[in-house]
Amino acid sequence: MNNRLLIALPLAAVLAFPAFAQTSSPSSQDQSQPAATQQSQPADAGTAKPPLQAPAREGFWGRMNPFARKKYVQRQTEPIRDRVNELDELTSANGRAIKDTDTRAQAGIKLASDKANEADQHAIDAGNKATQAQQTAQQATTRIQTVENVVGNIDQYKASNQTEIRFKPGQTVLSKNAKDALDEMATTVKGQRGYIIEVQGFSSGKGQAAIATSQKMAESVVRYLVLNHEIPVYRIYLVGMGNAPAPSATEETAKTKRTTGGRVEISLLKNDLEQLASSGSTTSDQQPK
DSSP states (O other), rough: OHHHHHHHHHHHHHHHHHHHHHHSSSSHHHSSSSSSHHHHHHOOOSSSSSOOOOOOOTTTTTTTOOTTOHHHHHHHHHHHHHHHHHHHHHHHHHHHHHHHHHHHHHHHHHHHHHHHHHHHHHHHHHHHHHHHHHHHHHHHHHHHHHHHHHTTTOOOEEEEEEEEEEEOOOOOOOHHHHHHHHHHHTTTTOOOOOOEEEEEEOOOOOOHHHHHHHOOOHHHHHHHHHHHHOGGGGGEEEEEEEEHHHHHHHHHHHHHHSSSSOOEEEEEEOOOOHHHHHHHHHHHHHSSS
């Protein structure tokens, strides 16, 4: 029995000593550390907290205490947890800052791209307008040249069509063939401008009687054109020539025509006014709408 007590007492002392070492306050050892050493260690540049200190030696076992308790472990790891949480916060803040910077950069790039596209579109529009202005100027120049030519030739009429109507001696009424010939000529001048119709009557006989007869034949032609084809009277020039030869007839032809009875020569004369009208309509069609 005495032997068992001798063995149990030293063993109990050995087991109780580490527990006593754990319950001892670490403040005494922290106070034993020189204050100058703590102040000489600089704080981290990125945080307001001082750098982590090496864990203090505690109790009999020091840093390698095989009998460490939960509170001891928490006390040793608490500074590390604080620094890890602080690092997470810094990482999250840096991530948000990077994301915000990237968003603003993308917005700036998009705005610059939109401005560049808008400038390109303005340049294209300006180029199109310049091309249209150049085309308009060229058309105006062509138009002016055409007008100048027309004005210069406004009084110069050229014969484009001639028709001759034959009458029997003493007759002043139009035949069916004569009306057909007049219909064909009148069809070509409908809707046109810059023309006149010259009607000259010729009659066999002599003196004033021949002139009166030729005048009546010419008037029958003019009356048919005005009433049946609505040709303005101011576009028709009428003259009774009597038995005078046509100005364009040769001497042999003139003798033949003097002996064949009455006739009326209708000449369609045109100037360049119709050409001006046609060129103006073409120019207006070519202008951009």
